[in-house]
Amino acid sequence: MAEDAVFRTVVVNNPQGLHARPADLFVKLASQYQATIEVIKDGERVDGKSILAILTLAAVQGTQLRIEANGPDAGAALEAIADLFQRDFEVNGIVE
């Protein structure tokens, strides 16, 4: 793994799982960073900046995901993504 590559494990907590709306929020957030972002579930690795790719994971509530970021702002990207999971994708007071 390159020097700027970092990873973190997050858990999908919301009862609906990682459905279209959270996947959209994830991709919008991930796309704000230069770093490449990948999401890994049970060894399957997908592009964290593609909503179609994330939906293929069918991550139900309780799923553990490994998020890998690689690039100059990889650390900040991971922080922001982990925070999104911590908040259960809550945006403007609405839990998705």
Next chain:
Amino acid sequence: MKFGDFVSIDAIRAQLAADDKESAIREMIGALLEAGSIASGEVESIVKAIMKREELGSTGIGRGVAVPHTKHPSVQRLVGTVAVSSEGIDFNSLDGERVQLFFLLISPPDRPGDHLRALENISRQLRDDSFCKFLKQAKSPSDIRQLLDEADNNGFAS
């Protein structure tokens, strides 16, 4: 979850007449009603729920594809349909492209897993460029049905 597990065969539409988001959704819900997949008294409530979900953010997820959906207490199991618009419809999609392929889903409120697995199947199959291309070119419901069957039988699965 395969297409055959949730797509209402008689509600498949190859040539949507609609030219905007709400009429496209109404056309697909109308098709589900004609196919007997939903009850006539629930049409307005389902259309409203789907439109409300669209307000949160378009389900036009890119590559000319949209997955309009809602939970609704009137259905006992996941029901859905597939529709194609050859012209494409402005759906405020995430990548700004017009939408040609629609996968509409209505799920019982207590079955989030089924909904996720339907989305998984749709997105997995759509990664195949030829599946996307052939669907967009479909001229009849039977063309679409054949493509969905092939996908279900691993014709396109990667």
